[in-house]
Each structure stands twice: as structure tokens, then as C-alpha cells.
Amino acid sequence: MVSAAIGGTLAPAARTGAVEARDVSKRFIQPDGGEVTALSSLNLTILPGEFVSLIGPSGCGKSTFLRLVAGLISVTAGTLALDGAPINSTGADRGLVFQDPTLFPWLSVRGNVAYGLKIRGVYKEKRGEIQRYIDLVGLTGFEKSYPHQLSGGMAQRASLARALVNEPKVLLLDEPLGALDAFTRMSMQDEILRVWRERGTTMIMVTHDVDEAIYMSDRVFVMTPRPAKIERVIAVEIGRDDNLGRSRDDPDFLRLRAEILRILQFAGKKRQPEYFL
Amino acid sequence: MTNAAIQSRPTRRRYSRFDPRVMWPLAAITLAFLAEVILPGHEKLRNPDYTEFRWLLGILAGLFAALAWASVYLRGLRETLARRGLFIGVLITLLGFVNIATAKLLLLPQIYFPSVSRVLHVYREEYRLLFVDCLGGSFVLLCQGVGTGALAGLLMGVLVGWSERWHFWVNPLVRVLGPIPTSTWIPLALVAFSTPRAAAVFVIAFGVWFQITVLTASGIQNVKKSYYEVSSTLGASGIQNLFHIAIPDALPSIFLGLFNATCSSFAALVVAEMLGVKSGVGWYINWQKEMLSYPGVYAGLIVIAGFCYVFITVQFKLRDRLLRWQKGVIKW
Numbered sequence: 001m002v003s004a005a006i007g008g009t010l011a012p013a014a015r016t017g018a019v020e021a022r023d024v025s026k027r028f029i030q031p032d033g034g035e036v037t038a039l040s041s042l043n044l045t046i047l048p049g050e051f052v053s054l055i056g057p058s059g060c061g062k063s064t065f066l067r068l069v070a071g072l073i074s075v076t077a078g079t080l081a082l083d084g085a086p087i088n089s090t091g092a093d094r095g096l097v098f099q100d101p102t103l104f105p106w107l108s109v110r111g112n113v114a115y116g117l118k119i120r121g122v123y124k125e126k127r128g129e130i131q132r133y134i135d136l137v138g139l140t141g142f143e144k145s146y147p148h149q150l151s152g153g154m155a156q157r158a159s160l161a162r163a164l165v166n167e168p169k170v171l172l173l174d175e176p177l178g179a180l181d182a183f184t185r186m187s188m189q190d191e192i193l194r195v196w197r198e199r200g201t202t203m204i205m206v207t208h209d210v211d212e213a214i215y216m217s218d219r220v221f222v223m224t225p226r227p228a229k230i231e232r233v234i235a236v237e238i239g240r241d242d243n244l245g246r247s248r249d250d251p252d253f254l255r256l257r258a259e260i261l262r263i264l265q266f267a268g269k270k271r272q273p274e275y276f277l
Numbered sequence: 278m279t280n281a282a283i284q285s286r287p288t289r290r291r292y293s294r295f296d297p298r299v300m301w302p303l304a305a306i307t308l309a310f311l312a313e314v315i316l317p318g319h320e321k322l323r324n325p326d327y328t329e330f331r332w333l334l335g336i337l338a339g340l341f342a343a344l345a346w347a348s349v350y351l352r353g354l355r356e357t358l359a360r361r362g363l364f365i366g367v368l369i370t371l372l373g374f375v376n377i378a379t380a381k382l383l384l385l386p387q388i389y390f391p392s393v394s395r396v397l398h399v400y401r402e403e404y405r406l407l408f409v410d411c412l413g414g415s416f417v418l419l420c421q422g423v424g425t426g427a428l429a430g431l432l433m434g435v436l437v438g439w440s441e442r443w444h445f446w447v448n449p450l451v452r453v454l455g456p457i458p459t460s461t462w463i464p465l466a467l468v469a470f471s472t473p474r475a476a477a478v479f480v481i482a483f484g485v486w487f488q489i490t491v492l493t494a495s496g497i498q499n500v501k502k503s504y505y506e507v508s509s510t511l512g513a514s515g516i517q518n519l520f521h522i523a524i525p526d527a528l529p530s531i532f533l534g535l536f537n538a539t540c541s542s543f544a545a546l547v548v549a550e551m552l553g554v555k556s557g558v559g560w561y562i563n564w565q566k567e568m569l570s571y572p573g574v575y576a577g578l579i580v581i582a583g584f585c586y587v588f589i590t591v592q593f594k595l596r597d598r599l600l601r602w603q604k605g606v607i608k609w
Binding site for chain 1: 508510513
């Protein structure tokens, strides 16, 4: 199932960027002293250069997982590794893009994109990359603009370029398109796919949008809350079109969509109307 | 928009090189001058032979005539002058009325409200003492005080805002000591410092230190956590987060602190100049007041107003340069 999914992608063969979780648990201590289990005994393997989506209702631990991989928080139990090396802190090999672009308002688009290079002290050698990534996300001509001058979509592109310029092995996307309008969203989906093909970066995306997950991913991890766990792993075995996405009216697309929705709807112990779609 | 409307705009702009509104100041100057020359001075007026007001009007007339002439050729100047012209004109007219009230009609006791010429005369008599010794002295003292206070405040604000430990131990102290009015420190400052000058610098620096500490610390504490998270995932270490995220993001707040501190430092300056530092504009004003020489008081007040204005304006230019990513934090 896994190999079939990878065979179906157009991504160049990437050698690095494998994420492996073994019995990963994460518990948060509440201010009142209580504990909340965000993840318990999670097991998954993400292959180098793979595009996976984590989908599920709020509170199922998707974002927690991304933050664990990013190294912003650490596991309570179990092991989480990137290319075999345990993850225990943040690092430039794992980029993160939030739903909110979170651009640094005191830096121009170019300054934001250059940030990672400057921080790592490789600005001089790699400064040529800045323009390349600005062009790649379609922000040519806006290098000198400040974040408050950009639209939501443009800001999110800049944030994508900022994460990409470090050439991370894994790009973590936490609902990257959640705040965008439908049209911007669709074109951004294609752009992320284009970047993915060009870079061969492993992509792990959290989303609430079933269509988006099927359209973009090699595999979809359907997660459920209480207890937070992976309910099902679905390989999307639909051929990618020229834009690298899937045809949205393909019968298999619709079948997968129905299947995922069915899992989401029936897997949850406490169903909440807002997730019915 | 019709064709005619589109065409009429550039045409109008090309030929309207002279804006009559730039003549407002000149008109006001003429009126004030006529009033000064035609109306006889009051018989009890002190120093009726002083002609400084006429000289001032003459210089202003020359200046605004030159500006009006230049405005025909320089568009930026023309627009500024046309916009400000009426305001400047009214200001000069008011000055003309002050002249009439003091020199011509003697409506007010002239010991406290001297004629404009007598105030201006002080500049001619004492320009060296006032501009070189006093203004220079005030400037150096203010720079030393604000500089020391700002540096100390910035350092402590960053530490208190960034480090839990500093916050725990130092913040209560800042909150207790800070609000104490500057002048309250004078008795202590005079004992604690060997020279009155050091005491004066301390008194100014203290108020600046407090305001900048508080606003720097609050600026740093209010940095969005997600900025640190993004920065960290881009490879930044803790100390890099401080210098590349926390301080730039806190900069508007730091400048707000600096602005408040600078404004209150002018008050502190005058107090500080009383501490045996026998120079400075603040000292000059008090000295003149004690001598019941009110023309000197007014002359000093005008100098201190211009001085504070320039001091703040320079600071705002610097801020606008550093904060060009967010326009108009504080309007001035």
C-alpha cells in the first residue's frame, strides 16, 4: 500500500526526510494540575519525499504531532526520529508553516525569506536562493513589500518561501491554507505541489479539508480524538494530473472522499455536528 | 470621468505655478509692520527705542518673499507653503496683536508682559550666554542624562522582559522606585554624588530609566509566541531569538518609552539645573525670574520650546527610519 502510493507520485527520489514515530505519547499538564493526553502510542512511518495529510476533528492531536516533529515540544514517551536520528529540539531541517502566515512585520518579504539564511550564517553563500524562492512562490516584484501590505494569500506564499529557503528535509504544514478564500486556496494547493515536486521535500500537512487531503497527498492519515489515534491510513491511488493534483471529479476521488467522511463521522465516540460537513 | 475632466487636471497643474495662498504670511507681516510703524508707542513704555520687532518682521518678510518666489519653481515647497500659509499668517498676526497690546496700548503690566522688542533684545544682548553657554550646557546635560537613562533602561528592560529570574527579582523594585517623582531624589542625589553635575545627570537619567525599562520589558513580554516558534524552526537559538525577534518586535514600544521619557526629561532638566549647575536654559529662566527680568524669562522659554521641539523631532526622524515597517505609531 505504501509503495504503491510512492510509485504514484512525480516527486524526485528523495533520500532524506523520513519521519518515524514509535509509541509516541504526549501528555500536557493543565494549569489546574490535571493531565490531558494529546497523543497516545502513536506509530507511523513517513517515507522520504512523501506527501501525507493528517485529517481529523479538533483535539485529535494533529497539530501536537506537527509540533513534536518540529521539536517545539518533546514527547512524553516513545521515540520520534528524522532519518533515524531522534528529534529533541528545533532545527532548520524541519520547516513549519502555520495557518497564520506569522511573517515578521519588521522585515520585508525579502528580509523574511532571508531570515533563515542569516540566522544560520549562510546568507553570503546562499543569497541567490532568496530570489529563487520568491520567484517560485510567485512573489516576484514584492520583495520590498512589508507584511502589512500583502494579501492573505501573498503572505502565506511568503511564509512558504521563508520555510523553503532553508531547504528543510521535512516541511510541516499546519492548516496552511485554512484562512484563504476558495480560489486562492486551490491555486496555492497547486503551488505547494509544484514546490514539492521541485524540491522533493517530505510534506506533512494538517488539514480539515477532506478534498484538499485527497487532492494533494500520497497518503491520508485519518485521526480521531479521545483517545487521539490514527483511525485509518488511506493511500490515494489516483493518478496526478499536470498540476500534480487529482482530478476532483474522478469517481475514485469521490469514493475516497465518501470513505474518509464516513470514518470521521462514525469513528468519533462523541459526534459533533460541526464536523459533519 | 469625462474626457474633459481627465484633460483638465494636468493642464490646471501646469499653469497654476503660483498659488496665492503662499502670500498669507507676507500679508500678515505687512499688517503687523504697518501697525508697528503707524501706531505710536505708549508714553510709559520702557525702552521705546528698541526696534527689534521691526527687524524681526523685516527678516520674516525677506524669508517669506524668497520662499514665495521659490515656490513658483518648486512644487513640494509650493504645496507645503500653500497648506501652511494661513496658519503662519494667523500666527504672525497674533504676534502683531501682542505687540499692539504690550508696546502700543500697555494693556498689561509691562514688568511681567514686556514688549516683543524687549524680549527680542535679550537675544541681541545675551546671545552668547543664552545660545552658547546655556543652550549648549542644557544640550550636553540632557544628552548625558537621557543617554545614560536610556542605556540603563534598555538593558534592564530587556533583562526583565526576557528572563524570568530578572523579572522575579528586579521587577518589584522597578515598580516601587520608578513612580517616585524625579525631584524627590534631589536630596539623596546631592549626598550620593560627589559633584552637582553627576547629581543632575542622575536626576534626569532616573526618570528616563524607569519609563524605558517598563516599556521595553512590556514590549518584549508581548512578543507573539508564534514568532519565536517560527524563528526556532528556521534554526534560531535562544539568544538569536532575543536579538532577531524580541528586540525588533519590541522596538515600537521602546520608542514609545523613549518619547515619554524625553518629554518628562525636559521637566527633569530644569530641576536638575537647579542643583548647583550654574548654567543651562532652565537655570537661566529661573535666574531671570528672580531678577524680575521677564524679557529674559520669555526669551529663555522660547529657546527651550524650540530646543525641545528639535530634540523630539530628531528622535522621531530616527524612529521613522527604524520603524518604517509600521507607519505612524505616535503622531507628532
